[in-house]
Amino acid sequence: MPSSSPRPTTPAPTAPHQAHLQATDALARQHGVDLASGLTAEEALARGERHGPNALPAARPRSLLQRLAEQLRDFMVLVLLGAAAVAGLVGEWTDAAVILVIVLLNAVIGCVQAWRADQALAALRRLAAAQATALRNGMPQTVPAHALVPGDVVLIEAGNQIPADLRLFEIAQLKVDESALTGESVTVGKEDAVLQAEEVQSLGDHRNMAFKGTTATHGRARGLVVATGMQTELGRMAQLLDEDAPPTPLQRRLAAFGKRLALVVLAICAVVFGVGVLRGEAVWQMGLTAISLAVAAIPEALPAVVTVLLALGARRMVEVHALVRRLPSVETLGSVTVICSDKTGTLTQNRMRVERVLSPEGVWHADAAVPSPLPAVLGETLRAAALCNDARALPDWPASDAALLPEAWVGDPTETALMVAAEVAGLAARQLGHLSPRHHEWPFDSERKRMATLHGPCTPAHGDDAVLYVKGAPESVLPLCTVQWQPSGAAPLDGQAVLRQAQGLAAQGLRVLAVARRTVPLEAARWPADEAERHLELLGLLAMIDPPRPEAAQAVRECQTAGIVPVMITGDHPATARAMAQRLGIVQAADAPVLTGADLAGMDDRALQAQVDVVQVYARVDPAQKIRIVQALQARGHFVAMTGDGVNDAPALQRADIGVAMGRGGTDVAREASSLVLLDDNFATIVAAVREGRRIYDNIRKFVRYTMTGNSGEIWTIFLAPLLWLPMPLQPIHILWVNLVTDGLPGLALAAEPAETGVMDRPPRPPQESLFAQGMWQHILFVGLLIGGLCLAVQAWALHTGLAHWQTMVFTVLTLAQMAHVLAVRSERTPLWRQGMGSNRPLLGAVACTVALQLCTIYVPALQPIFKTEALSAGELALCMAAAAVVYAAVEAEKAWRRRAAKPAAAPAHRRAR
Ligand code: ATP
Numbered sequence: 001m002p003s004s005s006p007r008p009t010t011p012a013p014t015a016p017h018q019a020h021l022q023a024t025d026a027l028a029r030q031h032g033v034d035l036a037s038g039l040t041a042e043e044a045l046a047r048g049e050r051h052g053p054n055a056l057p058a059a060r061p062r063s064l065l066q067r068l069a070e071q072l073r074d075f076m077v078l079v080l081l082g083a084a085a086v087a088g089l090v091g092e093w094t095d096a097a098v099i100l101v102i103v104l105l106n107a108v109i110g111c112v113q114a115w116r117a118d119q120a121l122a123a124l125r126r127l128a129a130a131q132a133t134a135l136r137n138g139m140p141q142t143v144p145a146h147a148l149v150p151g152d153v154v155l156i157e158a159g160n161q162i163p164a165d166l167r168l169f170e171i172a173q174l175k176v177d178e179s180a181l182t183g184e185s186v187t188v189g190k191e192d193a194v195l196q197a198e199e200v201q202s203l204g205d206h207r208n209m210a211f212k213g214t215t216a217t218h219g220r221a222r223g224l225v226v227a228t229g230m231q232t233e234l235g236r237m238a239q240l241l242d243e244d245a246p247p248t249p250l251q252r253r254l255a256a257f258g259k260r261l262a263l264v265v266l267a268i269c270a271v272v273f274g275v276g277v278l279r280g281e282a283v284w285q286m287g288l289t290a291i292s293l294a295v296a297a298i299p300e301a302l303p304a305v306v307t308v309l310l311a312l313g314a315r316r317m318v319e320v321h322a323l324v325r326r327l328p329s330v331e332t333l334g335s336v337t338v339i340c341s342d343k344t345g346t347l348t349q350n351r352m353r354v355e356r357v358l359s360p361e362g363v364w365h366a367d368a369a370v371p372s373p374l375p376a377v378l379g380e381t382l383r384a385a386a387l388c389n390d391a392r393a394l395p396d397w398p399a400s401d402a403a404l405l406p407e408a409w410v411g412d413p414t415e416t417a418l419m420v421a422a423e424v425a426g427l428a429a430r431q432l433g434h435l436s437p438r439h440h441e442w443p444f445d446s447e448r449k450r451m452a453t454l455h456g457p458c459t460p461a462h463g464d465d466a467v468l469y470v471k472g473a474p475e476s477v478l479p480l481c482t483v484q485w486q487p488s489g490a491a492p493l494d495g496q497a498v499l500r501q502a503q504g505l506a507a508q509g510l511r512v513l514a515v516a517r518r519t520v521p522l523e524a525a526r527w528p529a530d531e532a533e534r535h536l537e538l539l540g541l542l543a544m545i546d547p548p549r550p551e552a553a554q555a556v557r558e559c560q561t562a563g564i565v566p567v568m569i570t571g572d573h574p575a576t577a578r579a580m581a582q583r584l585g586i587v588q589a590a591d592a593p594v595l596t597g598a599d600l601a602g603m604d605d606r607a608l609q610a611q612v613d614v615v616q617v618y619a620r621v622d623p624a625q626k627i628r629i630v631q632a633l634q635a636r637g638h639f640v641a642m643t644g645d646g647v648n649d650a651p652a653l654q655r656a657d658i659g660v661a662m663g664r665g666g667t668d669v670a671r672e673a674s675s676l677v678l679l680d681d682n683f684a685t686i687v688a689a690v691r692e693g694r695r696i697y698d699n700i701r702k703f704v705r706y707t708m709t710g711n712s713g714e715i716w717t718i719f720l721a722p723l724l725w726l727p728m729p730l731q732p733i734h735i736l737w738v739n740l741v742t743d744g745l746p747g748l749a750l751a752a753e754p755a756e757t758g759v760m761d762r763p764p765r766p767p768q769e770s771l772f773a774q775g776m777w778q779h780i781l782f783v784g785l786l787i788g789g790l791c792l793a794v795q796a797w798a799l800h801t802g803l804a805h806w807q808t809m810v811f812t813v814l815t816l817a818q819m820a821h822v823l824a825v826r827s828e829r830t831p832l833w834r835q836g837m838g839s840n841r842p843l844l845g846a847v848a849c850t851v852a853l854q855l856c857t858i859y860v861p862a863l864q865p866i867f868k869t870e871a872l873s874a875g876e877l878a879l880c881m882a883a884a885a886v887v888y889a890a891v892e893a894e895k896a897w898r899r900r901a902a903k904p905a906a907a908p909a910h911r912r913a914r
Pocket of ligand 1: 415444447450
């Protein structure tokens with residue numbers, strides 16, 4: 001068991017801002033922590049209670065009252081309140097009271113919607129909260145960054161956001177981007193040495209510290225937490241965090257559209273008012289009618305409802321393991337035409353297993369018996385692979401199990417596979433580090449494609465010399481090798497032959513690593529990488545398999561039917577990449593074109609643009625080159641989703657239309673730069689997110705189609721009546737009521753609408769396409785006209801036959817027609833009977849509730865004077881229902897027409913989206 005950390009017995013720790021003047025050991029003693037094992041979980045908890053969370057306080061969420069006030073400040077609401085006041089003044093007390101109640105109900109609905117959206121967004125924010133790796137009970141553990149306490153020991157790697165103010169130690173080439181704090185854009189190299197007060201003028205001079213809010217861009221280190229939360233430098237200069245999200249492009253477009261529409265509606269209201277007064281209606285009554293119509297028909301709430309739909313959609317996306325970091329990407333996901341994906345871990349399982357080891361003594365297949373005695377070079381190859389390795393054994397696995405199971409190790413899967421192979425060969429990999437301690441390292445990065453470590457004297461044969469081990473991609477390591485290690489000593493190296501061997505393995509879909517060594521003096525620890533990594537002796541090659549994810553091939557097919565081109569971009573060998581792409585169905589031909597990073601480097605942008613239309617596999621690509629691929633695809637008119645996990649991926653993630661970061665394996669930097677995080681690092685999740693994005697956008701369209709058609713129906717009814725010499729068909733109360741009950745519940749229930757069948761069988765939506773495209777305008781005008789026509793026809797007929805209840809009938813037709821409409825617009829194509837009534841239960845409930853409320857206004861005697869209604873006879877009610885049924889039938893007929901029109905033009909299954 002790891003030793004529990006000693007309780008602090010020494011005086012209070014040095015003030016955080018003095019920590020750079022102290023040696024780490026002294027600081028650790030003051031903080032009562034053992035740097036090798038960190039705090040115990042209990043101690044961390046106790047300190048957490050004393051110090052509070054390691055977070056900067058966010059702006060306080062708005063109270064219910066503030067929200068209500070916000071709703072009531074809306075211009076249209078103020079107009080209505082004015083109208084209520086006038087109604088009160090002229091003695092129309094009922095009208096005034098009903099308007100007030102309706103305004104209040106509307107505000108409450110608005111509040112509930114805003115609250116739901118906030119809840120959904122807060123849940124997303126909690127999920128996206130930063131994590132850190134801390135040593136607790138002697139083991140590295142992932143903890144929420146807000147749970148860090150002074151005295152914690154934190155492990156920092158390239159790509160991590162620094163989670164608290166740290167005094168650094170065990171530094172390996174750590175570089176930190178401090179621009180967020182200092183404004184200085186050059187990254188700062190860090191070192192362990194104690195600083196003198198006069199050396200430190202500003203924050204940027206704290207070379208042995210790393211501050212919360214900055215980011216590690218290179219190397220790694222450990223850090224002792226000396227300040228958290230508001231005690232950190234960031235906390236001391238921070239303002240309250242304002243967590244309000246800016247409006248999405250769709251919301252901005254809708255708000256602008258709403259303003260233009262408002263002018264049209266106001267003009268219509270003016271006409272209605274003028275005509276009514278000319279016809280001798282009471283001025284006060286006509287004024288209230290015009291105001292009510294304006295309130296009902298101006299879609300001022302649309303942008304707010306869109307937030308609700310987007311936020312609830314984003315919440316649901318978490319269920320398919322896609323975490324949305326930027327709300328606008330929910331609405332644009334459906335436009336993706338190309339998904340550029342990493343290979344390792346996204347398309348493959350990242351469960352590496354060493355399959356073969358090639359050394360001058362021959363080939364060892366890892367599932368075959370271990371040769372005894374272990375041939376010398378094979379042994380040294382595996383030893384090198386296990387030493388030049390950052391994977392660590394978990395302490396609670398019995399040693400005998402650890403030999404075979406990758407789960408017994410923590411670290412990069414490539415490296416854990418090497419540890420397992422070394423154990424299988426009987427090398428006791430977990431002990432090697434103790435016998436040959438590491439003195440220095442030149443960390444792996446995906447541009448160098450190799451790493452090197454320096455180990456103390458290993459065997460007496462080496463005298464005082466140290467050994468440098470290097471492992472990495474064969475093309476990266478072989479050019480640095482001058483000789484090959486043989487059992488008999490060094491022999492000349494045929495680099496080309498070894499490269500061909502590596503190529504042959506890669507063509508089988510295997511990942512190949514070359515391993516080399518060099519005897520050097522211990523002082524090599526101070527050499528730069530290019531001086532240390534030369535004159536190497538090649539030891540051998542290791543070939544690993546990484547099976548494809550079982551669901552990836554299906555997801556690739558789904559992309560293709562959805563008109564989305566899947567593209568693989570990998571740091572791995574071209575032959576490995578092509579073999580895997582073929583296995584997954586990304587490319588069909590065995591000689592499908594593959595562009596390498598070297599090819600890219602030799603191409604100008606125009607040449608690349610000509611290639612991106614035909615190439616679907618990119619290999620040995622540096623992360624920095626990904627941005628050129630994104631730009632070339634965008635120049636060809638594509639809407640690009642791009643995955644990435646490392647620090648260097650950030651620019652490409654930012655540039656892509658949808659940057660997709662890895663939630664498990666990715667760095668904080670990549671997550672910050674992206675709009676979507678895959679919680680399971682899985683390619684299939686991107687496809688699922690696109691499907692969700694399409695569903696959500698469809699539902700927004702359905703909501704807009706539904707409410708705007710209803711509004712258009714109300715306008716037509718009131719606008720046309722005087723032109724047809726009919727009396728004013730509705731009272732202001734009716735208009736306000738219809739607006740309240742039809743928009744609120746049923747509209748929101750459309751958010752729960754499941755994806756349409758075939759949502760992934762159609763090509764992506766052009767990103768610039770208007771929300772009103774594809775016949776929406778026509779639908780709003782004509783179905784609105786139909787609703788208005790039906791209301792007026794019922795009115796005219798009722799008046800003609802002398803029925804006294806004509807106004808109640810018009811009121812009822814208007815409500816029921818909208819209920820029929822909402823059921824019919826659940827799909828743009830599929831008939832309701834095929835969708836099934838029960839497939840959106842919230843909507844069914846909302847419709848039932850609205851109809852019940854409507855019936856109450858007609859039949860509850862106490863409500864009749866308020867709503868100015870009269871009880872309808874069964875025949876009259878049946879007539880109203882029949883009129884509503886006409887609307888339903890008309891929309892179903894429109895859908896049937898769409899289905900027929902779409903058939904001949906149906907997209908071929910594998911159409912490429914260009
Ligand atoms: P992808 O970009 O699809 O995730 P990848 O994991 O192969 O693919 P990188 O992580 O950039 O991409 O690795 C590039 C190459 O570097 C690998 O093909 C391998 O040869 C080598 N490599 C990977 N991991 C290590 C490691 N831990 N040590 C040494 N070399 C490595």
